[in-house]
Amino acid sequence: MLTMSFSVRKAVFPAAGLGTRFLPATKAQPKEMLPLVDKPIIQYGVEEALASGVENIIIVTGRGKSAIEDHFDVAFELEAFLSARGKTELLEEIRKVSNLINVSYVRQGEPLGLGHAVLMAEPLVGDESFAVILADDVIDATPPALAQMIKVHEEVDGPVILVERVRPEDISNYGVIAAETIRPGVYKVTDMVEKPPREQAPSDLAIIGRYILTPDIFGALRATREDRSGEIQLTNGLKHLLKDRPVYACEVTGVRHDTGNKLGFLKAVVYFAMQRPDLAGPLREYLKTMT
Ligand code: G1P
Numbered sequence: 001m002l003t004m005s006f007s008v009r010k011a012v013f014p015a016a017g018l019g020t021r022f023l024p025a026t027k028a029q030p031k032e033m034l035p036l037v038d039k040p041i042i043q044y045g046v047e048e049a050l051a052s053g054v055e056n057i058i059i060v061t062g063r064g065k066s067a068i069e070d071h072f073d074v075a076f077e078l079e080a081f082l083s084a085r086g087k088t089e090l091l092e093e094i095r096k097v098s099n100l101i102n103v104s105y106v107r108q109g110e111p112l113g114l115g116h117a118v119l120m121a122e123p124l125v126g127d128e129s130f131a132v133i134l135a136d137d138v139i140d141a142t143p144p145a146l147a148q149m150i151k152v153h154e155e156v157d158g159p160v161i162l163v164e165r166v167r168p169e170d171i172s173n174y175g176v177i178a179a180e181t182i183r184p185g186v187y188k189v190t191d192m193v194e195k196p197p198r199e200q201a202p203s204d205l206a207i208i209g210r211y212i213l214t215p216d217i218f219g220a221l222r223a224t225r226e227d228r229s230g231e232i233q234l235t236n237g238l239k240h241l242l243k244d245r246p247v248y249a250c251e252v253t254g255v256r257h258d259t260g261n262k263l264g265f266l267k268a269v270v271y272f273a274m275q276r277p278d279l280a281g282p283l284r285e286y287l288k289t290m291t
Pocket of ligand 1: 195
C-alpha cells in the first residue's frame, strides 16, 4: 500500500520540444501523444504523478501541442456518441482521462532548453518543492518512480534527481553526475555535467527524466548561462544550485524506457503490449515468426 505524501503537490511536464526524431509522424501531432499500445506517452507520466500523490499537473507546451490539451479535456461529442452506442467500457476509459487531473498549461514561446521550460512554470509552481517529469522516460515501477523519489526527498530535505547506470556507449546522451554514496541507491551529488563525451563522463550514473526540485532552482536557472546551442540546461542550473545547497540523487528501481528514440519507443510498445492479456499471446507468436 502506497502512503500518500503531500510534500510535493505539483508536477511540471516540459512538452514544448519539436519531436524532430520522429518526423514525419510528429509533423502535425506532438511526440508526447504517440501511443504505447493505446495510451499516449504523456499519460503514462501523468498517471505516475497521480499514483505518487501529486495531483496538480503543469504542462509546458508550445505551438502545435493543442492535442495534449484536448486529450486531458472532456470530449463531449465522443462521450455522447459512445453513450448512445452503449459502449460503456470505452466511455469509462475516456472519462477517466479527463477526470484524472487538475491541469494547467503554460507556453514556452521559443525552444530555449529544458531549464528555460522549467522557468516558464515558476508562476504556477510558486514557493514550494515540485516535481519535473520528462514524459519521454516511461518508467514501470512499484512503487512508482516519483513516489520512490518523494520518499528520499522527505528524508534528505533537498532536491533529488533520478539516475540510472547506463552503458559507456550511451553516457553522452545524458546529464551525468559525480557522487558520493550515502547508502545503496542514494547519493550526494558532488558535480554534474550535461552530455559529456564518453571519456569525460564522471561516472556511469545518468540523469533520467525525473527531478524533485526546490524553489531556489528558479534563481539558479536565471543565473545559468546558455550553452553553445543557446539553450539553458537544467543540469547546468542544478550545478549552479550545488554551490549553495546539497543536491541528492537516487537510483530507480524499475524498468525505464527511453521513448525519445525509435528503438526505445519500439521496445516500450512491445513491453507494454506484453502486459496485456489480450495481446501478449498473439504478439509473442508473431514475434517468433520474425527472423
Ligand atoms: C534531458 C536532460 C538530460 C537528461 C535527459 C534524460 O536531455 O537535459 O540531462 O539526462 O533529459 O532523458 P534530452 O533527452 O531532453 O536531450
